[in-house]
Amino acid sequence: MRLLLDTHIFLWYITGDARLPIPVLQLIRDPANDVYLSVISVWEAMVKHQLGRLPLPQAPDLYISEQRQRHKIASLALDELSVTKLTRLPALHKDPFDRMLICQAIQHGLTLASTDSAVRAYSAHVPIVP
Numbered sequence: 001m002r003l004l005l006d007t008h009i010f011l012w013y014i015t016g017d018a019r020l021p022i023p024v025l026q027l028i029r030d031p032a033n034d035v036y037l038s039v040i041s042v043w044e045a046m047v048k049h050q051l052g053r054l055p056l057p058q059a060p061d062l063y064i065s066e067q068r069q070r071h072k073i074a075s076l077a078l079d080e081l082s083v084t085k086l087t088r089l090p091a092l093h094k095d096p097f098d099r100m101l102i103c104q105a106i107q108h109g110l111t112l113a114s115t116d117s118a119v120r121a122y123s124a125h126v127p128i129v130p
Contacts, residue, residue: 001027002036002108002110003028003034003110003111003129004036004076004101004105005028005035005036006098006112006113006116007097007101008115010037011045013071014067014070014071021130023129024129027129028073034074035072036075036076037076038076038078039078041064041097043097046060046061076110085103085106089106089122093122098118101114102126106125112128
C-alpha cells in the first residue's frame with residue numbers, strides 16, 4: 001500500500017499519541033507499505049506553529065524534517081497535476097490543506113490516512129483509512 005499521512009496522523013505517530021488508530025499504526029509500521037508526508041502537511045504545521053496552535057519541541061522546520069526522516073517517511077512534493085485536481089473536487093471540506101492532500105492522493109494513487117470526518121467525506125474519490 002502507498003499511504004499518505006494527514007498532518008494529525010503524522011503528528012500522532014511521531015509523538016506516540018493514543019488517538020492514533022491501531023490499524024493505521026500497523027499500516028505505517030508495515031515495511032511492505034510506502035509511507036508519505038506531503039510538503040502540504042509541513043506547511044500546515046509551520047502555519048499552525050506560528051499561530052501558536054501547534055506547540056512543538058523544536059522549530060517546525062527542523063522538527064518535522066528530522067522526525068520524518070527518523071521514521072523513514074518519504075516526502076511528497078506538490079506538483080502541478082495534483083493542483084489541477086482541485087477544480088474537479090467537490091467542495092465538501094473548507095480546509096485548503098486537507099483538500100490539497102486529497103488531490104495529491106488522487107493524483108498519485110495513494111491511500112489517505114485520516115480520522116477527520118470532513119476528509120472522510122471524500123471516500124468516493126480516494127481510498128481513506130482507518
